[in-house]
Amino acid sequence: MQERIETKQVPHEGDRLLLIDRREPGVVVMTMNRAATRNSLSLAMIDALHLSFLQLAREEDVHAIVLAADGPVFCAGHDLKELTARRADADKGLAFFQHTMTRCSTMMQSIVACPKPVIAAVQGTATAAGCQLVATCDLAVAAKEANFCTPGVNIGLFCSTPMVALSRNVSRKHAMEMLLLGEMVPAQKAAEYGLVNAVASKADVLETALGLARKIADKSPATVAVGKRAFYEQIEMGLADAYQYASKVMTENMMARDAAEGINAFLEKRKPEWKGR
Template sequence: MGFEQHVPAADQAAFPLRRADADGIATITLDHAPSRNALSDAMIAALSDTLDSIAEDRGIRVVILTAEGPAFCAGHHLKEMTARRADPDGGAAYFADLMQRCSALMQKIVALPQPVIASVEGVATAAGCQLVASCDLAVAGAKARFATPGVNIGLFCSTPMVALSRNLANKHAMEMLLLGELADAETAHRFGLVNRVAPEGEALAQARAMATTIASKSGHTLAIGKRAFYAQREMGLEEAYDYAAKVMAENMMARDAEEGIGAFIEKREPRWQGR
């Protein structure tokens, strides 16, 4: 059982994505080909609202983020941004607000209780590359391409840098940021930006296979683990171990941990209760 959210063509610019739910997996599809799925004001708002809805949905255990068309996401909507230079302040207030809203969106993905898998075909550039790096997992089609090309147009990809530097080795991140060149899927895999490279056109199928495996786990446990992963990463070694030990001890008291361990001992499938 599931549902798919259909958006009339007339409303697509205002809500430029689709959501479909099935078997504990929510699939969000960026769907605004004219802008190459750019992170316009409308796209940021729609994606943020959709993530808010999913965060409260106990029936969803995994999220897949994918896109229609030849581009996964072209980054910020440069024409929309340029138009704001006509503002009395030259666009300064708008640009500051836009970067804050985009940064909040990326943090919302990290804070989402459910794991998020990016499924990438085509190009993911600038803030689109940041979007991929912000997801917990990523699968790229063989012809996918990634870049942080802001340096080529006088706009260093400073906010994408935050996500890249937390996924890639320093020199790999700096290579992407300083050269501004397109990296192919195999390079992105070698750099650590994506987990797997699928044959062209099969990234979504592989992402769904991963999501299906994850969705078979306890949603309560997944949320505990994702939250703890990102929290401990910002700590020193001793603090991280102290924190993780407390989390694991508390996790042991969860009903799903009791059920899962019991099912393993009894050699049967667990019956998750989400608590």
């Protein structure tokens, strides 16, 4: 039987915000569980995601994370009802808006900083900060029926924070098209843009994402962690600095036990035995 572990955050409106399933060795499925509100990123959901990513990052037996969602919508972005309600505050919501955006940005960065690759299993529409969430994950699989959108421009609120992740995953022209037009982009076009890695039937989205997670979990967790960190570090550097940094990382990686084991196993035509160091 699958082990289901509820996160320790205080439930929102009586619901469990996240369900965490340890389905098989090394692989965890984290499911957003607010279908009634289209899995919107309320402050409670943001904090639940953030704390869960921090927790899973520390667990040695977790090698890959699949981020899924319940219901027809993957994530509708920020909870606009929650934000609008705070306009009644003395400062017209300014402090709460700042706090929410900062917390959300911190959560997104915790995905990038997590040494375990995070794979989005997008079964439905992902808009605004929901699209940002998909772009922030290391890999993404989308259902054929899924759509992606940064529609803030349509309601007078440009998707500035989603822009950060979006512009780092798709070409400038495609990012600007999505941001300026605010129109829905179907899954297949999102794959052509580079926003998602693969498109599958809705029934197969989770299994396809799990297939990627299994392949990752079968590799040295130490090597994967080194590689993920190095990827995001070097991509922000100039060419010369990136090569200097990557050469240093690769030299240090060569000295690791798993690198020696992996090379020897390849030469001896056998399966390597990883120790995670």
